[in-house]
Amino acid sequence: MRIGKIFGIEISVNPSWVFIFALVAYSIAQPMGPLSAVSLNTSERVVLGVIASLLFFASVLFHELAHSLLARSRGVPVRGITLFIFGGVSSLEDEPTTPPSEAWISAIGPLASLVLGGLFALLTTLSSHAPALALMFGYLAFANIALAVFNILPAYPMDGGRVLHALVWRATNDRLRATRIAATIGGAIAIVLIVGGAAETLFTGSVGGLWTTFIGWFLLNAGTLERRQSEVQSTLRNRNAADLIASPELRARADETADRVLHAMREDRVRVLPVYVADRFIGFVSIDDMAKIPLDELSRTYVTAIMTREEETEHASPSDDANDVLRRMARSGLQALPVVDAQGNLIGLVTRDSIMRWLSSHWTKDGDRVATAVRTP
Numbered sequence: 001m002r003i004g005k006i007f008g009i010e011i012s013v014n015p016s017w018v019f020i021f022a023l024v025a026y027s028i029a030q031p032m033g034p035l036s037a038v039s040l041n042t043s044e045r046v047v048l049g050v051i052a053s054l055l056f057f058a059s060v061l062f063h064e065l066a067h068s069l070l071a072r073s074r075g076v077p078v079r080g081i082t083l084f085i086f087g088g089v090s091s092l093e094d095e096p097t098t099p100p101s102e103a104w105i106s107a108i109g110p111l112a113s114l115v116l117g118g119l120f121a122l123l124t125t126l127s128s129h130a131p132a133l134a135l136m137f138g139y140l141a142f143a144n145i146a147l148a149v150f151n152i153l154p155a156y157p158m159d160g161g162r163v164l165h166a167l168v169w170r171a172t173n174d175r176l177r178a179t180r181i182a183a184t185i186g187g188a189i190a191i192v193l194i195v196g197g198a199a200e201t202l203f204t205g206s207v208g209g210l211w212t213t214f215i216g217w218f219l220l221n222a223g224t225l226e227r228r229q230s231e232v233q234s235t236l237r238n239r240n241a242a243d244l245i246a247s248p249e250l251r252a253r254a255d256e257t258a259d260r261v262l263h264a265m266r267e268d269r270v271r272v273l274p275v276y277v278a279d280r281f282i283g284f285v286s287i288d289d290m291a292k293i294p295l296d297e298l299s300r301t302y303v304t305a306i307m308t309r310e311e312e313t314e315h316a317s318p319s320d321d322a323n324d325v326l327r328r329m330a331r332s333g334l335q336a337l338p339v340v341d342a343q344g345n346l347i348g349l350v351t352r353d354s355i356m357r358w359l360s361s362h363w364t365k366d367g368d369r370v371a372t373a374v375r376t377p
Helices: 015-029 042-073 099-126 131-151 159-172 175-204 207-236 258-268 287-291 295-300 322-332 352-362 367-375
Strands: 002-006 009-013 078-084 087-092 272-277 280-286 336-340 346-351
Touching (some): 009 015, 099 159, 175 207, 258 287, 258 295, 280 287, 280 336, 346 352
Parallel strands (some): 009 078
Antiparallel strands (some): 078 087, 272 280, 336 346
């Protein structure tokens, strides 16, 4: 859910954030929480808990804004910032082009959290006449410093892992190798967190141990996905859109109903088909478009009623960089990207299926694993 813009950057909240926001507010407001040293009634604890939780997530947002603003100043487009159950994430539309840029973009977040930690520590001192506020600010100072320390751990793809990646990239001049090394180290740290958290929960019954396990699991999966995406990008380097197009023989006619086209898709094992009127390309239809139609309506629905029309979509030229095509598809959420020549004639569609087929035929090791990354770019 989008909640607004800051400095032109879209800010969104994932539904999972509501849970963690409530959990942080509850942990602060409960009688045994950070405010336990002062005498407060229930209403006062709830109000301070909500305020502290809002300030904590404002701190997380500040951390991510530091990443995003520096990335933008270094020429890396920013798609937006999302707050979710594990904190926040800045969505960059491209990767930093040099190791120093990646290192600074990654390190600025923990540095911003340290600055906030210092500011909240100062507010703690200035609020000594109001013990409840002093305790709340003290908690926020500790939380921001802990956030900085945790993020600087060399667990890829966390900030510290990305700084490590930049250093290895600089040392080896090999981005893919750097990603593999950083992901391996990050995976080892994630496994330690998973095992340590599980052991803590098993032997002490601590909920904190379960939370540590979830964080480790998240890091392990995120690091694996980052590695696979890096391998995909490396494989597609120096390739263009013309290399990735689906077979132009596979197509749907504008006068066909959705059930017939769906049957053809299943037979040909494709998820997207171009739609033609005679020899003129007018759009494309996908399995996802079909899923929006009730089953009993498919036989009465023409593909032209549910397809993405040509004028509604971006186009690529045959010489466009393959990685750029993949990024454009991910950014737009489109199931396909038409590839047209200089005269505007369709050469074919680039789809996720066609990219995976190309990867499978050109990848000599772990091809299936690499192709999987295309499904969730």
